Amino acid sequence: xxxxxxxxxxxxxxxxxxxxxxxxxxxxxxxxxxxxxxxxxxxxxxxxxxxxxxxxxxxxxxxxxxxxxxxxxxxxxxxxxxxxxxxxxxxxxxxxxxxxxxxxxxxxxxxxxxxxxxxxxxxxxxxxxxxxxxxxxxxxxxxxxxxxxxxxxxxxxxxxxxxxxxxxxxxxxxxxxxxxxxxxxxxxxxxxxxxxxxxxxxxxxxxxxxxxxxxxxxxxxxxxxxxxxxxxxxxxxxxxxxxxxxxxxxxxxxxxxxxxxxxxxxxxxxxxxxxxxxxxxxxxxxxxxxxxxxxxxxxxxxxxxxxxxxxxxxxxxx
Numbered sequence: 001x002x003x004x005x006x007x008x009x010x011x012x013x014x015x016x017x018x019x020x021x022x023x024x025x026x027x028x029x030x031x032x033x034x035x036x037x038x039x040x041x042x043x044x045x046x047x048x049x050x051x052x053x054x055x056x057x058x059x060x061x062x063x064x065x066x067x068x069x070x071x072x073x074x075x076x077x078x079x080x081x082x083x084x085x086x087x088x089x090x091x092x093x094x095x096x097x098x099x100x101x102x103x104x105x106x107x108x109x110x111x112x113x114x115x116x117x118x119x120x121x122x123x124x125x126x127x128x129x130x131x132x133x134x135x136x137x138x139x140x141x142x143x144x145x146x147x148x149x150x151x152x153x154x155x156x157x158x159x160x161x162x163x164x165x166x167x168x169x170x171x172x173x174x175x176x177x178x179x180x181x182x183x184x185x186x187x188x189x190x191x192x193x194x195x196x197x198x199x200x201x202x203x204x205x206x207x208x209x210x211x212x213x214x215x216x217x218x219x220x221x222x223x224x225x226x227x228x229x230x231x232x233x234x235x236x237x238x239x240x241x242x243x244x245x246x247x248x249x250x251x252x253x254x255x256x257x258x259x260x261x262x263x264x265x266x267x268x269x270x271x272x273x274x275x276x277x278x279x280x281x282x283x284x285x286x287x288x289x290x291x292x293x294x295x296x297x298x299x300x301x302x303x304x305x306x307x308x309x310x311x312x313x314x315x316x317x318x
Contacts, residue, residue, distance in 0.1 A: 002298060002299055002300065003237075003300055004298045004299060004300055004302045004303060005298055007237075007240055007303075008245065008298075011240075011242035011245070012242075013242055013245045015295055015296075016245070016248070016250075016251070016295070016296045016298060017251070017293065017294065017295050017296060018250070018251050018252070018291070018292055018293055018294050018296060019251050019252070019293075020251070020252055020292055021066075021068060021252060021253070021254060021288065021291055021292035022067075022068060022069050022070060022252050022253075023068065023069070023070040023071075023072050023252060023253040023254075024059060024062065024063070024068055024070070024071055024072065024253075024254055024256055025072040025073075025074060025253055025254070025255045025256065025265075025266060025313065026051070026056075026059055026071060026072070026073055026074070026078075026087075026255075026256045027041075027051070027074050027075060027076075027255065027256070027257050027266055027269060028050065028051050028073060028074070028075050028076060028078040028080075028081040028084065028087075029047070029048075029049050029050035029051055029075055029076045029078075029080075029081055029258075030042065030043045030044070030047035030048075030049045030050075030075065030076045031043065031044075031045070031047050031048065031049070031050065031075070031076050031077065031080045031081075032044055032045065032047070032075060032076040032077040032080070032103065032106075033045060033077055033080070033103070033105060033106050033109055034077070034103055034105060034106075034142055034143055034146065035143065036103075036141060036142045036143070036218070037141055037142075037218055037219070037222055038131075038141060038176060038178075038213050038218065038219045038222070039217055039218045039219070040213075040214045040216040040217035040218070040219060040220075040266075040267060040270055041075070041076060041217060041266075041270060042217045042218050043075060043076040043077070047076065049258065050081060050258075051081070051256075051257070051258050051260075052258070052259075053083050054260075055256070055258065055259060055260040055283065056083055056086070056087050058260045058282070058283035058284055058286075059071070059087075059256055059260070059283055060087070060090050060091065060094070061283070061286075062283050062286045062288075063091060063094050063096050064094055066286070066288040067288070068096070068288070069096060069097060070096060070097040070098075070099060071087075071091045071096050071097070071098050071099070072099040072101070072253070072313065073087070073088075073098065073099065073100050073101060074101040074266060074313075075101070077102075077103055077106040078100060078101065078102075079100070079102065079106050079107070079112055079115055080106065080109075080112075085115075085118060088100075088118075088122055088124060089122065092122045092123070092124075097125060098122065098124050098125065099124075099125045099126075099127060100119070100124050100125070100126055100127070101127045101129070101174075101313075102126050102127065102128050102129070103128075103129045103142075104128050104129065104130070104149070104150040104153040104154065105146055105149040105150060105153065107153050107156070108149055108152070108153065116156060116157070116160060117160075119162075119169075120160050120161070120162075120169065123168070123169065125170040125172075126157070126162060126170065126171050126172065127172045127173075127174055127209065127313070128150075128153075128154070128157075128171060128172065128173055128174065128205075129142075129173075129174050129176075130150055130154075130173045130174065130175070130193075131174075131175055131176050131177075131178060132175070132178065133192070133193055133196040133197050133200070134147075134196075135147035135148065137178050138150065140178065141178050151201050151203065154171075154197075154201070154203045154205070155201070155202070155203060157171055158171075158202075158203060158204055163203075163204045163205040163206050164204060165204075170206050171205045171206050172205065172206050172207045172208070172209055173193060173205050173207070173208050173209070174208075174209050174210075174211055175189055175193070175208055175209065175210050175211065176210070176211045176212070176213055177212075177213055180213075180223060180226070180228040180231065180232045180235075181235075182212055182235065182239065182307055182308045183210035183211065183212060183308075183309075183311070183316075184210070185309060185316075186208060186209070186210045186309065186315055186316040189208055189210060190207065190208035193205075193208050194208075207315070208315075209313075209314060209315030209316075210309070210311065210315055210316050211311050211312075211313075211315070212236075212304050212305070212307060212308070212311035213304075214267055214301055214304045215229065215232055215233060215236070215301065215304070216267060216270060216271070216301060217270060233300070233303075235307070236303035236304050236307045237303050239307035239308045240303060240306050240307060241306055241307065241308060241309070241310060241318055242306075243310075243317075243318040244305065244306045244309070244310030244317040244318045245306060247310065247312070247317040247318070248305055248306070248310075248312065248317065249265060249305070249312035249313055249314060250264040250265045250268075250296050250305075251296070253265065253313075254275075254291060255268065255269045256283060257269045259282060260282040260283035260284060261274060261281060261282050262274060262275045262279075262280065262281055262282055262283070262286075262291070263275060263297075264294075264296045264297050266313075267301055267304075268297060268299075271299065271301070273297050273299060274297070275291070275294060275297060276294060276295055276296075276297055279291060279294055305317075
């Protein structure tokens with residue numbers, strides 16, 4: 001039993017099990033047009049890892065034969081996968097929600113300019129990364145010039161209806177801290193972002209979601225170089241909040257990686273922690289009933305999802 005499981009047992013929340021399965025989150029690869037210092041995937045322009053077309057077809061077969069309602073696409077920059085549009089079109093034709101985790105600036109890349117209209121036509125839900133509303137903070141975290149490009153893309157999205165009330169085009173912003181600390185209260189940050197982005201740039205959006213930085217990948221390396229690794233881990237442990245456990249994303253989501261392999265979340269995928277032995281290990285042989293009530297693989301990094309108000313791909317948990 002690891003230290004996170006021990007904490008769950010102390011809180012009366014062990015064992016951690018899935019209570020339903022309504023989302024497949026598919027990591028399309030590690031290629032990205034940005035090299036962000038907080039990236040747990042360590043994505044960037046030189047990364048070549050990508051998921052094969054046959055695995056995408058395997059995911060579509062799972063959607064075709066199960067009640068899973070949403071396909072959540074991440075990376076890297078998922079839009080850089082050569083079969084991105086094929087996958088989105090097929091999933092939407094099956095009547096599934098499609099969520100794209102977009103870094104915004106990828107929509108300015110050569111050959112990707114048409115994605116704006118593609119998103120509208122297919123009613124794709126966008127979760128757009130914007131770690132702050134000031135250029136200095138964003139450029140320090142994501143690269144020089146990224147903030148200005150992001151604001152430009154947000155304006156383009158607003159112009160076609162994304163984030164505009166009543167349009168039905170969902171545009172959520174994803175906030176994550178720029179350093180070794182937890183995000184503030186999601187509702188307070190959302191009010192601040194609405195005010196500042198509206199006043200400074202005329203930008204609107206649907207919701208703000210907060211995400212805690214995981215001490216993995218590039219952010220883990222940043223913690224080691226800055227001498228903050230142990231103190232950050234201790235902060236995550238000491239801020240464990242049992243009220244977050246019922247809403248943990250791993251209880252309703254499965255992550256899919258290369259080879260169609262299955263994981264309890266994208267963080268587990270980056271650590272090569274596959275779903276428990278005895279369960280289907282890939283989309284081939286997928287068994288919805290077994291996986292929807294599975295026991296979840298945990299490790300110390302799970303404290304990142306349960307610290308403070310909690311953290312998930314859908315924002316805070318408590």
